[in-house]
Amino acid sequence: MNGILYFSATGNSLQIAKAVQGRFGGKIIYIPKYQGNVSEFDRIFIVTPIYSYGMPVHVYDLLPRLDKSKEIIVLQNYGGMAAGADYLLYQYAKKQGLNIKSVYKLKMPENFTLTFTVPKFYLNKALKTSQKRINKILDMIENKKYILPKKQKTREQKYLTNKSNWHLIGRDFKANENCVKCQKCISVCPVGNISLVDGKIVFGDKCVACLGCYHRCPQKAIEYKGRKKKFRYINPNIDESEIGKDI
Ligand SMILES: Cc1cc2nc3c(=O)[nH]c(=O)nc-3n(C[C@H](O)[C@H](O)[C@H](O)COP(=O)(O)O)c2cc1C
Structure with missing residues (x-):
């Protein structure tokens, strides 16, 4: 069976993971909860966003513990500029002795939107052509x-x-007056960095900058550095409640 390991905050990587599953079959596994070393699978797919021309922390931490005998195919996705992220991952994986068969990268909608808003036209275009x-x-x-x-x-x-x-980015987030304490941010955070203390949403110092809380808050109540931005993104091609689940 294929093991399809993914990390995703806003659903782009989940859309890709589901497409891999649809074509080749296998089990979709959310990396932050996965404790294994993939030895139970025949072939491994890793589906990951590109963060800062590299990897999310969870993917970086996963690679060294994987079974070195398994064939691994990586699908990286990014919002605008991937630079040498594929080579960086490949080099790092090789250093760990991993058997990387292929590394693909593809453009998806941008979710690093703390300081700017993606024009609707670009967003829709990226979404419309993503499946292709x-x-x-x-x-x-x-x-x-x-x-x-x-x-x-x-x-x-x-x-x-x-x-x-x-x-450190956790320090720059705040739940504003629109927060209804639904605690969704707490449940979507992959590192347990958010808690409810004395009736207030509090951010700790373990943030991995995935922006899951920021984008998925139903009230858009999470602000970055006090900016009153309205734009939030969740990939509409997947069921949001499945982000973070094994499928
Ligand atoms: C912390 C962070 C850093 C990012 N860095 C890059 C980057 O270097 N280049 C890029 O093109 N996109 C970057 N992005 C955008 C994501 O790679 C892109 O939107 C991805 O499709 C999101 O996947 P997801 O929906 O599965 O979380 C970054 C996003 C985050 C949250």
Whole structure:
């Protein structure tokens, strides 16, 4: 059976993981909850967003513990600029001795929107064409057209610096007066960084900057640095309640 391991905050990676499952079968597994080393699967897919030209913390932490004998196919997705994120992941995985068969990257809607708003036109275009791009990659996998990233300039230093600072971003979030204490932010946070203390939503210092709380708050009550922005994003091609679940 295929193991389809994914990380997703706003559903883009889940859309891709579901398409992989639809084409090749297998079990979809949410990386933050997964304790295994994939030895129970025949083939591994890793579906992940690109963060800061690199990997989310959970994917970075997952790779060193994976079974080295398994074939791994990686599907990275990004909002605007992937730079050398595929090469960076490939190099890092090779250092761990992993058997990376192929690394694909594809554009999906941007969710790092703390400081700007994606114009509706671009968002809709990215969404409308997303399934086509996903299918193209699935065809490549089916036809064994594997891609290993060629040596290219990565932004490794920038990635590592940002990665080491992500936990600090929690300090810049606040639940404003629109918060109804539904505690959804608490349940979607992949690291348990949010809690209800004395009737108030409180952010700790374990944030991994996925922005799940920010985008998925039903009241749009989570603010970043006091900015009154209205734009939030959840991929409409999936059932939001499935983000974070094994399927
Ligand atoms: C912390 C963070 C960093 C990001 N860095 C990049 C980046 O370097 N390049 C890029 O094109 N998109 C970047 N993005 C956008 C996501 O990669 C993209 O929107 C992805 O499809 C989101 O996947 P998800 O919906 O499964 O969470 C970033 C998003 C976050 C939250």
